[in-house]
Amino acid sequence: MPTLKQLAYDACKEIKRHAERKQIARMIQGLEPPMPTKEVPETDYLSFIARQEHAQVFGYLFVSERREDYRDNSPVPWPIEPLDESVRKRLVGVQLFFKDLNSRCIQAAIPQLGICHEAIDPYSKYPPVDLTGHKEIELLSASSKNALASAFSDHPASQIAIETIQSFPTGMAPSEGPCTEAVNKMYFELLGIERPEWLTQAFTMMPQGALQRLVIRFFFSLVTLKASLTALNQLLYQAILHDNLFVLSNENIIKLRKVYADNSAISLDFQLQSIDYFLVCGDIVLVKCNPGSYVIDQLCQIYEQKVTAASTFGDKVELGMRGLDDFLNPLFSDLRVI
Amino acid sequence: MTEDQSNSTALPIRYISTEEPIVEEWRLLTQFTYKANVERYSKEQQIPSDSRVSDYISGCYRQGKAYFEAARNTTIDISPLLVYYGATNLLAGTSALTMGMVKKVDNHGMKFEIPEEGRIADSKITPVNDKTGALQVFSNVFSNKCRMVNGASWNLLELLGSIPDLNSDYNSCYPTEKPFVARLEQYEVEETRIERIELVDLKQFEDPAKQLKDNVLDYSKSYLEPQVAMGTHLVLNPKINAPDIGIYSVFGRKYLQFLHLKNGNKLVPDQIIIIFMALFSLGYLSRYYPQRWNAFVQSDDTGERLLVERFVDLAIRFFPNLLLNFIEKKRVQFTLQIEQTRVVDTYTSARGTE
Numbered sequence: 168m169p170t171l172k173q174l175a176y177d178a179c180k181e182i183k184r185h186a187e188r189k190q191i192a193r194m195i196q197g198l199e200p201p202m203p204t205k206e207v208p209e210t211d212y213l214s215f216i217a218r219q220e221h222a223q224v225f226g227y228l229f230v231s232e233r234r235e236d237y238r239d240n241s242p243v244p245w246p247i248e249p250l251d252e253s254v255r256k257r258l259v260g261v262q263l264f265f266k267d268l269n270s271r272c273i274q275a276a277i278p279q280l281g282i283c284h285e286a287i288d289p290y291s292k293y294p295p296v297d298l299t300g301h302k303e304i305e306l307l308s309a310s311s312k313n314a315l316a317s318a319f320s321d322h323p324a325s326q327i328a329i330e331t332i333q334s335f336p337t338g339m340a341p342s343e344g345p346c347t348e349a350v351n352k353m354y355f356e357l358l359g360i361e362r363p364e365w366l367t368q369a370f371t372m373m374p375q376g377a378l379q380r381l382v383i384r385f386f387f388s389l390v391t392l393k394a395s396l397t398a399l400n401q402l403l404y405q406a407i408l409h410d411n412l413f414v415l416s417n418e419n420i421i422k423l424r425k426v427y428a429d430n431s432a433i434s435l436d437f438q439l440q441s442i443d444y445f446l447v448c449g450d451i452v453l454v455k456c457n458p459g460s461y462v463i464d465q466l467c468q469i470y471e472q473k474v475t476a477a478s479t480f481g482d483k484v485e486l487g488m489r490g491l492d493d494f495l496n497p498l499f500s501d502l503r504v505i
Numbered sequence: 506m507t508e509d510q511s512n513s514t515a516l517p518i519r520y521i522s523t524e525e526p527i528v529e530e531w532r533l534l535t536q537f538t539y540k541a542n543v544e545r546y547s548k549e550q551q552i553p554s555d556s557r558v559s560d561y562i563s564g565c566y567r568q569g570k571a572y573f574e575a576a577r578n579t580t581i582d583i584s585p586l587l588v589y590y591g592a593t594n595l596l597a598g599t600s601a602l603t604m605g606m607v608k609k610v611d612n613h614g615m616k617f618e619i620p621e622e623g624r625i626a627d628s629k630i631t632p633v634n635d636k637t638g639a640l641q642v643f644s645n646v647f648s649n650k651c652r653m654v655n656g657a658s659w660n661l662l663e664l665l666g667s668i669p670d671l672n673s674d675y676n677s678c679y680p681t682e683k684p685f686v687a688r689l690e691q692y693e694v695e696e697t698r699i700e701r702i703e704l705v706d707l708k709q710f711e712d713p714a715k716q717l718k719d720n721v722l723d724y725s726k727s728y729l730e731p732q733v734a735m736g737t738h739l740v741l742n743p744k745i746n747a748p749d750i751g752i753y754s755v756f757g758r759k760y761l762q763f764l765h766l767k768n769g770n771k772l773v774p775d776q777i778i779i780i781f782m783a784l785f786s787l788g789y790l791s792r793y794y795p796q797r798w799n800a801f802v803q804s805d806d807t808g809e810r811l812l813v814e815r816f817v818d819l820a821i822r823f824f825p826n827l828l829l830n831f832i833e834k835k836r837v838q839f840t841l842q843i844e845q846t847r848v849v850d851t852y853t854s855a856r857g858t859e
Contacts, residue, residue, distance in 0.1 A: 417744050420744075423745060436697065459745075477735070479735050481699070482734075
């Protein structure tokens with residue numbers, strides 16, 4: 168039975184063969200404005216801000232729709248041009264694809280927990296964007312989407328979520344709004360390199376059946392599902408943009424700083440010039456290297472990134488990453504013990 | 506004496522504190538004038554030992570030492586020839602010691618020519634006799650069977666340009682010629698080993714990064730793509746778990762060696778062989794072209810004499826050291842630093858600060 172990760176790789180190959188894929192990639196890359204010059208000092212910051220949101224295609228649509236909010240709430244009045252309608256139409260088409268895929272996966276994983284569906288949607292922290300009036304660009308066939316959804320339904324976190332909510336005292340189950348808010352808040356706390364203190368306390372000091380631990384376990388499982396689905400979205404989005412997954416190997420790694428057990432987290436430095444596009448947090452890369460008596464072959468998602476450029480000792484990028492398991496889960500090592 | 510393994514893929518370094526490195530290195534070499542020490546070494550290295558070979562080794566080291574001492578106490582008129590003879594003895598003795606047998610050598614294995622006019626550096630050396638010529642026989646032992654005899658010639662210029670310790674003097678003496686080594690600056694930045702080359706050292710090359718990638722043997726096995734930093738340096742990041750491909754000067758400064766393309770063969774002879782060939786060239790010149798040599802040492806006004814003197818001094822000091830490295834399979838580093846308590850960062854640290 169192929170894993171979610173294997174099916175995701177197959178889906179990436181299918182996306183690469185799609186007739187519109189290269190045009191979409193060029194269109195998104197074309198949203199990058201030229202460098203400002205004396206003659207044209209200002210430039211359009213839509214692409215820059217959208218990438219900071221780490222929300223794939225959704226980010227571009229959201230920033231375009233809410234550009235005045237960004238301008239008004241920013242210390243610097245970023246000039247943000249709205250998306251051209253032909254561009255917007257295509258981006259909506261792609262986002263409809265992701266929306267459909269996510270919906271299938273969520274429904275397959277926790278059909279019984281309708282109140283939690285929004286919580287694990289990768290874009291639930293944002294108000295919705297207008298996706299009406301346009302058709303989905305079917306980057307994958309229905310059978311491929313269903314295969315992904317079926318594999319996602321085997322996610323161990325879905326079983327944990329279902330079991331723990333059943334253990335809650337009557338009347339304690341959260342409602343949709345608070346559930347979504349709690350999951351989104353916990354998502355950002357959990358996805359750094361270091362485990363937060365409150366989670367360590369939950370593992371070590373709270374008995375298994377304690378209500379507090381059950382609650383943490385429940386929300387943790389939802390966060391895990393959300394993280395896996397986000398990783399799936401990101402991987403497929405990268406397949407639209409780039410010809411190949413970027414590989415960190417002995418050919419570009421300067422130093423392996425830390426490798427945690429089971430490759431659950433890896434931090435390393437690599438040489439900036441070895442890649443022709445800019446890696447950002449949320450991007451997925453493959454770490455495949457041989458540091459000595461062992462081999463690392465691990466799909467990872469970047470959570471920390473620091474660039475050192477124009478230095479007397481050359482350029483480098485420091486990355487902090489979490490390993491992704493067969494369910495594209497960056498929290499797999501904690502899920503085992505929670 | 507202390508030992509330090511500063512790079513797990515490089516030769517380990519053996520530091521020896523001394524105020525007289527030449528005395529100390531000969532003390533270590535001449536231990537093999539004693540049969541018992543030869544037998545001990547042979548047993549440790551699992552090499553067959555033989556009484557006649559022990560006598561041969563003893564004779565080689567005794568004569569080698571005598572020649573080197575004589576060379577130190579004489580002038581440039583004859584010192585290159587004496588050092589060459591001493592070097593030949595050392596090579597023969599060390600070869601016998603480390604192989605457990607005497608290699609058959611019938612002649613120098615090199616032919617010498619010099620143009621009627623021009624620089625000493627334009628002297629030409631052609632390796633010959635790949636079976637019993639000294640050069641190829643010793644190259645097989647000390648330079649990983651580097652195929653010196655292939656019909657191509659070398660000139661003294663490229664030999665002198667291939668010696669790390671002469672790099673600065675070579676560049677001064679021949680400012681328009683390309684060097685055959687590149688000097689590295691070694692740093693540890695935020696616990697990461699980084700090496701750099703000043704771009705000015707490679708100014709003779711149109712594309713310094715390409716020069717490294719194409720002309721340093723195994724460059725891509727050991728280093729990532731070179732980066733230009735601030736327009737002044739090439740930064741070389743060693744690959745993780747990569748072999749050390751550097752060669753080292755007397756004081757342990759690291760260099761990268763450019764290969765020599767000879768009749769389609771990419772050759773990177775060991776420093777031992779490079780110095781040996783250069784000594785042959787100068788020794789032969791001084792012995793068989795006294796009129797030319799005399800004019801050179803009396804009235805050179807180009808500055809070449811300074812470089813040649815520097816080379817001969819270096820050979821006297823460093824050639825025995827290189828052979829000691831070969832015998833011990835370590836980089837023997839003589840230092841003035843006094844012995845003191847070494848500070849190590851952690852219990853698991855392999856290195857410490859002194």
